[in-house]
Amino acid sequence: MSEKQPLLSGPPYPGNPQGQPQYPGTQGQPPYPYPSAQGQQPYPPAQGQQPYPPAQGQQPYPPAQGQQPYSPPSGQSPYPAAGGATPGYQSGYPAATSGNHVDTPTWQGEVPDDDPDENPNVQPPSATAPPLEKMDQFSGYENMEGTPLQPPPSYNEALHSQPPQSQDMATRVPVVSEEQARNALLDHVSQNCCFGSKPANELIFTNILPSSAFHYSLESYTEKRSTKWAYEPYHGQVIDGSFNGVAPSPWDIEARPPALFQSHTVNMEVPHTASVKPCHDCIGLGRKRCYNCHGRGRTRCHSCHGHGHSTHYINGHHERRHCHFCHGHGRKRCFVCNGHGHTACHTCNARGQLKCFIRLTIEWIVHHDDHVVERTSLPDELIRTVSGETVFKQELPRVWPINHFPDVNINEASKNLVQRHLTGFQAERIIMQRHKVRVIPVANIHCHWNNNSFSYFVYGFEHKVHAPDYPQQCCCGCTLL
Structure with missing residues (x-):
């Protein structure tokens, strides 16, 4: 045989006038017709024939006129076994x-x-999705590209509720003493190998200026839904199709998050949208x-x-x-x-067949925004990482902006962030919101050592230290005592 000659030059399987491959039948039986053979419509069934799945005792697909239905060889299953190895057909599969x-x-x-x-x-080639034009049509599921669905109009009664009453927001915070300031600096020096401990031990305090930083935070817990066609190999699983009823709209399907203010994603099959189609x-x-x-x-x-x-x-x-x-x-x-x-x-x-259905993806998302008011040179990001006293906390389906805090900057920040969350997530439904105000103590320590003046900050209930001007620091791995 020449290398240029195709290996298979013989006629195709018998019984196919178009020369298309078919599954060979058992001995003495004509082959099972190819789905697109002339005059045959296995998908969907011709008029007067039983649809798939078959009734008890009937063949799954009606054979062509004058032909016997396909049956597997003796002792073999018509479909390969699920999972693991796939047994071969007698035809050479x-x-x-x-x-x-x-x-x-x-x-x-x-x-x-x-x-x-x-x-x-x-x-090996990757699996491909069925073409969208061959999928069934369902009311309310015209957009099947996986983009977020627009939520229904809000019916939450909280939108019509009255604003909460004013609460006492006293901003009393503890004052850092000289002993606490020195101990905090010594602890900070011990955690930095390039800092010498001598200035922390010998410094002389000249002034301690206490102040308070305010941290306002707002969280919105929202739900986003999207739909997309999905498929999986059909191996006899239950099919919940349109014959069981009308498919519910995406936002009518009940689903609850596992816990509030925790991000989570679930996928589920939309009821009454499944069908079996040839691969x-x-x-x-x-x-x-x-x-x-x-x-x-x-x-x-x-x-x-x-x-x-x-x-x-x-x-x-x-x-x-x-x-x-x-x-x-x-x-x-x-x-x-x-x-x-x-x-x-x-x-x-x-398997030769696919189960096609609409997959609903539900995402619960936590949106977080905050605002820091700090009037010293201490970086704002440091305020977010320490604890303080929570003077205000509220959790409602829709929170109202704070308007009675002693610092007007917090009131303005609350108003802007609440409005941003109400209008910023058009494709999501707000389930719950919460906001709070924390007061973080900040002490600006001024001191003197070895004819040098420097300052550092002690902040938070943890007494964290920020000392960029510490006089004895080195980045060359030197040992300073």
């Missing part, structure tokens, strides 16, 4: 496990004129042309480049030796399909 080698490929279809080069790094990737066959050998069942040896031999220079002259990888043939059996020329379809997992 390759098993997923090693073995079951053949020398003559069984793929009946288009193949290249020459054996392709062997590619040890070849990757678009393999046209319902359950198998496809091998992606490595392209149906020829063999590949060109990558060691000898298809020559069957290699030339070696030994003792001053050239010697030709048989390639030990292909045993001198120049070709090797395809390691992907074991020589069959076709592999299991990755989209339907060799």
